[in-house]
Amino acid sequence: xxxxxxxxxxxxxxxxxxxxxxxxxxxxxxxxxxxxxxxxxxxxxxxxxxxxxxxxxxxxxxxxxxxxxxxxxxxxxxxxxxxxxxxxxxxxxxxxxxxxxxxxxxxxxxxxxxxxxxxxxxxxxxxxxxxxxxxxxxxxxxxxxxxxxxxxxxxxxxxxxxxxxxxxxxxxxxxxxxxxxxxxxxxxxxxxxxxxxxxxxxxxxxxxxxxxxxxxxxxxxxxxxxxxxxxxxxxxxxxxxxxxxxxxxxxxxxxxxxxxxxxxxxxxxxxxxxxxxxxxxxxx
Amino acid sequence: xxxxxxxxxxxxxxxxxxxxxxxxxxxxxxxxxxxxxxxxxxxxxxxxxxxxxxxxxxxxxxxxxxxxxxxxxxxxxxxxxxxxxxxxxxxxxxxxxxxxxxxxxxxxxxxxxxxxxxxxxxxxxxxxxxxxxxxxxxxxxxxxxxxxxxxxxxxxxxxxxxxxxxxxxxxxxxxxxxxxxxxxxxxxxxxxxxxxxxxxxxxxxxxxxxxxxxxxxxxxxxxxxxxxxxxxxxxxxxxxxxxxxxxxxxxxxxxxxxxxxxxxxxxxxxxxxxxxxxxxxxxxxxxxxxxxxxx
Amino acid sequence: xxxxxxxxxxxxxxxxxxxxxxxxxxxxxxxxxxxxxxxxxxxxxxxxxxxxxxxxxxxxxxxxxxxxxxxxxxxxxxxxxxxxxxxxxxxxxxxxxxxxxxxxxxxxxxxxxxxxxxxxxxxxxxxxxxxxxxxxxxxxxxxxxxxxxxxxxxxxxxxxxxxxxxxxxxxxxxxxxxxxxxxxxxxxxxxxxxxxxxxxxxxxxxxxxxxxxxxxxxxxxxxxxxxxxxxxxxxxxxxxxxxxxxxxxxxxxxxxxxxxxxxxxxxxxx
Numbered sequence: 001x002x003x004x005x006x007x008x009x010x011x012x013x014x015x016x017x018x019x020x021x022x023x024x025x026x027x028x029x030x031x032x033x034x035x036x037x038x039x040x041x042x043x044x045x046x047x048x049x050x051x052x053x054x055x056x057x058x059x060x061x062x063x064x065x066x067x068x069x070x071x072x073x074x075x076x077x078x079x080x081x082x083x084x085x086x087x088x089x090x091x092x093x094x095x096x097x098x099x100x101x102x103x104x105x106x107x108x109x110x111x112x113x114x115x116x117x118x119x120x121x122x123x124x125x126x127x128x129x130x131x132x133x134x135x136x137x138x139x140x141x142x143x144x145x146x147x148x149x150x151x152x153x154x155x156x157x158x159x160x161x162x163x164x165x166x167x168x169x170x171x172x173x174x175x176x177x178x179x180x181x182x183x184x185x186x187x188x189x190x191x192x193x194x195x196x197x198x199x200x201x202x203x204x205x206x207x208x209x210x211x212x213x214x215x216x217x218x219x220x221x222x223x224x225x226x227x228x229x230x231x232x233x234x235x236x237x238x239x240x241x242x243x244x245x246x247x248x249x250x251x252x253x254x255x256x257x258x259x260x261x262x263x264x265x266x267x268x269x270x271x272x273x274x275x276x277x278x279x280x281x282x283x284x
Numbered sequence: 285x286x287x288x289x290x291x292x293x294x295x296x297x298x299x300x301x302x303x304x305x306x307x308x309x310x311x312x313x314x315x316x317x318x319x320x321x322x323x324x325x326x327x328x329x330x331x332x333x334x335x336x337x338x339x340x341x342x343x344x345x346x347x348x349x350x351x352x353x354x355x356x357x358x359x360x361x362x363x364x365x366x367x368x369x370x371x372x373x374x375x376x377x378x379x380x381x382x383x384x385x386x387x388x389x390x391x392x393x394x395x396x397x398x399x400x401x402x403x404x405x406x407x408x409x410x411x412x413x414x415x416x417x418x419x420x421x422x423x424x425x426x427x428x429x430x431x432x433x434x435x436x437x438x439x440x441x442x443x444x445x446x447x448x449x450x451x452x453x454x455x456x457x458x459x460x461x462x463x464x465x466x467x468x469x470x471x472x473x474x475x476x477x478x479x480x481x482x483x484x485x486x487x488x489x490x491x492x493x494x495x496x497x498x499x500x501x502x503x504x505x506x507x508x509x510x511x512x513x514x515x516x517x518x519x520x521x522x523x524x525x526x527x528x529x530x531x532x533x534x535x536x537x538x539x540x541x542x543x544x545x546x547x548x549x550x551x552x553x554x555x556x557x558x559x560x561x562x563x564x565x566x567x568x569x570x571x572x573x574x575x576x577x578x579x
Numbered sequence: 580x581x582x583x584x585x586x587x588x589x590x591x592x593x594x595x596x597x598x599x600x601x602x603x604x605x606x607x608x609x610x611x612x613x614x615x616x617x618x619x620x621x622x623x624x625x626x627x628x629x630x631x632x633x634x635x636x637x638x639x640x641x642x643x644x645x646x647x648x649x650x651x652x653x654x655x656x657x658x659x660x661x662x663x664x665x666x667x668x669x670x671x672x673x674x675x676x677x678x679x680x681x682x683x684x685x686x687x688x689x690x691x692x693x694x695x696x697x698x699x700x701x702x703x704x705x706x707x708x709x710x711x712x713x714x715x716x717x718x719x720x721x722x723x724x725x726x727x728x729x730x731x732x733x734x735x736x737x738x739x740x741x742x743x744x745x746x747x748x749x750x751x752x753x754x755x756x757x758x759x760x761x762x763x764x765x766x767x768x769x770x771x772x773x774x775x776x777x778x779x780x781x782x783x784x785x786x787x788x789x790x791x792x793x794x795x796x797x798x799x800x801x802x803x804x805x806x807x808x809x810x811x812x813x814x815x816x817x818x819x820x821x822x823x824x825x826x827x828x829x830x831x832x833x834x835x836x837x838x839x840x841x842x843x844x845x846x847x848x849x
Binding site for chain 2: 037040041043044045047048049050051054055058059061062065088089091092093095096099131132135136137139140143144147148149150152153154156157223224226227230231234240241244247252256259260263264
Binding site: 474476477479480481482483484485486487489490493494495498499 | 627629650653654655656657660661663665666667668669670671672676680681683684688691692733736737740
């Protein structure tokens with residue numbers, strides 16, 4: 001049958017030389033790409049002076065830690081209550097941080113949206129300053145705010161407000177720019193001024209989207225809020241860092257478990273709310 | 285003026301407005317209820333989070349003062365000398381920034397490879413065994429939900445101070461996050477090519493290689509780049525817990541109140557992140573435009 | 580010789596295929612006809628083992644196909660080439676690679692994974708493409724082709740599997756009349772010149788009558804008719820198709836080319 005035809009392989013090869021010639025160009029491109037990726041990887045390991053021989057010892061030690069972690073156990077009721085209180089603090093930080101960041105970011109995002117403020121300079125400045133704020137990690141903001149208002153959850157709230165301000169500002173302004181132009185034109189054609197257009201044409205379109213984005217970030221902020229305690233900005237991270245430092249592994253695993261449960265609960269709740277607000281189809 | 289709209293009799297008008305009001309009443313009630321809940325939540329959270337407006341307003345002056353301290357002395361007559369004094373540690377900081385980028389790169393790449401391998405096991409359309417899918421998913425979720433800095437804290441104890449725990453922490457977190465995103469992409473692919481390859485007698489690996497991978501590769505690359513962007517930020521703070529990179533110098537400068545050093549390092553970090561964001565965004569747009577040309 | 584014994588497939592409580600038995604002699608061209616939802620597709624997918632039977636057996640040359648696992652199952656799938664209504668090509672890959680998918684069961688796994696196909700396999704694939712006049716588009720991406728071209732690529736893929744039997748699941752349902760003709764003629768050529776058994780699901784009764792040596796009519800998962808096309812009276816056809824009858828019966832009868840007039844494979848491009 002068809003295999004018979006391969007007896008005249010030479011003839012087929014002669015008719016389609018481009019298929020049978022090894023494609024050096026394509027192959028060399030793939031090899032160069034992979035080589036570069038691996039090269040940088042190896043360079044990184046050498047440059048960072050990563051002691052690969054410590055890898056096996058470390059993994060062995062990790063195994064030991066893991067054994068010590070089981071079963072998770074807060075040790076005493078008093079500590080369990082402290083941990084729960086810290087968790088409450090974390091959730092408060094996440095909630096107020098997200099809310100504050102969103103409230104502050106909303107006017108800023110209007111300035112940064114090209115279809116609201118037509119002035120190029122304002123637009124450029126707003127964008128760049130949002131980028132600058134966004135470039136500073138939450139943990140760094142926490143460090144700064146601890147310096148200003150002292151240790152405690154309040155510094156954490158302010159840190160989240162700051163980093164969310166940058167993130168939301170960018171997300172919001174992109175959502176606003178992606179909105180449909182036609183309703184705005186309709187308002188203006190009916191005699192409305194630019195502000196009317198924004199208020200009645202633009203905002204009703206984007207508010208549900210913005211709300212859904214805020215809810216989406218609530219989950220990721222809960223995770224951020226669990227760690228800012230490491231630099232002293234309140235919440236469960238403080239406990240966690242402390243227990244790791246004193247090698248109380250069962251308490252560590254109890255705290256991690258608490259964090260997992262809290263984050264999953266928030267995730268579940270925020271996605272339920274998002275579906276309620278904008279419906280399943282439009283999840284960005 | 286000509287009246288195109290006739291004036292309604294009072295009774296009719298009242299009837300219509302009442303109708304409208306009752307129609308929107310339910311919506312309005314929900315809005316009120318929502319606002320009340322929100323205010324309640326804010327108050328509860330404020331109480332829980334020790335929010336003290338008094339303390340805040342009393343101490344607020346410190347915030348601008350803090351930033352004012354960070355501004356170095358600078359005059360145009362001695363611009364060069366002032367600048368070089370401000371950025372006195374530039375060679376060391378550039379090296380540390382380079383380290384930070386490398387930590388992010390090595391961590392992202394290892395994590396992406398791990399996520400790539402695991403995502404296929406977590407996809408219900410490729411794996412028949414519910415148990416494997418369930419277990420892989422839970423493992424990925426665990427890696428994703430525990431913040432990378434917590435991994436770093438623990439790894440520093442196991443592997444010692446230095447970039448190694450930072451790289452590993454980023455790698456594990458990235459594996460979880462990308463694995464989950466990748467699996468979502470894989471579950472949404474067209475099933476027909478997979479069936480075609482299976483019907484020709486392809487093994488599981490071949491089905492994945494030829495049926496699934498060509499469909500998802502460009503999406504995967506785009507997600508991995510986005511994660512790299514995120515990991516550069518993450519790597520910048522790894523030094524806070526002794527896991528390498530520029531964070532070490534930053535936290536030291538903050539703790540010891542070397543204000544101008546703080547601002548110099550912060551500026552360098554922000555500039556680096558902006559450049560990385562710019563480049564990855566360009567590459568991602570290019571990737572989306574290509575939408576997987578072959579392989 | 581393909582033997583199907585008491586084959587049943589249930590989805591929940593509903594039986595898509597219900598106690599079906601028949602045997603197919605080597606070299607025959609069998610048409611499976613019936614309304615949509617009669618279980619034709621599930622029957623073919625069970626023979627290729629894309630769907631698992633709930634009861635019953637499938638035997639090929641005395642080997643129980645339903646018991647195969649792992650490597651043996653994959654080799655059986657290669658021997659029973661499947662052609663789909665929606666072609667099921669990998670759109671992002673080029674035409675040649677798509678045809679080479681038919682060699683997966685024989686090429687060493689590592690070679691296939693890094694796409695270092697053996698020269699001999701490439702030659703077979705190109706030869707198959709030449710037979711359908713598609714050699715010059717071997718390097719194009721499959722999703723840029725028309726439906727008719729895609730189905731011909733899929734047939735080329737089936738052919739390089741060197742199958743004993745070809746299972747075609749509504750191969751022409753997504754094609755226009757001209758491409759319908761090309762594809763059905765190709766199946767007929769493969770059947771007559773290489774003696775490969777073809778089992779083909781068809782919705783259209785006229786096509787089935789003109790191309791097949793034997794028809795199996797299915798209704799509600801059961802075999803309702805089994806015999807030569809001539810034995811299928813209008814009365815039986817109406818019962819088979821019920822409400823859809825007018826849609827598939829009547830209309831211009833399609834005339835199949837007689838076997839002598841079919842050009843030999845390979846003669847087109849040579």
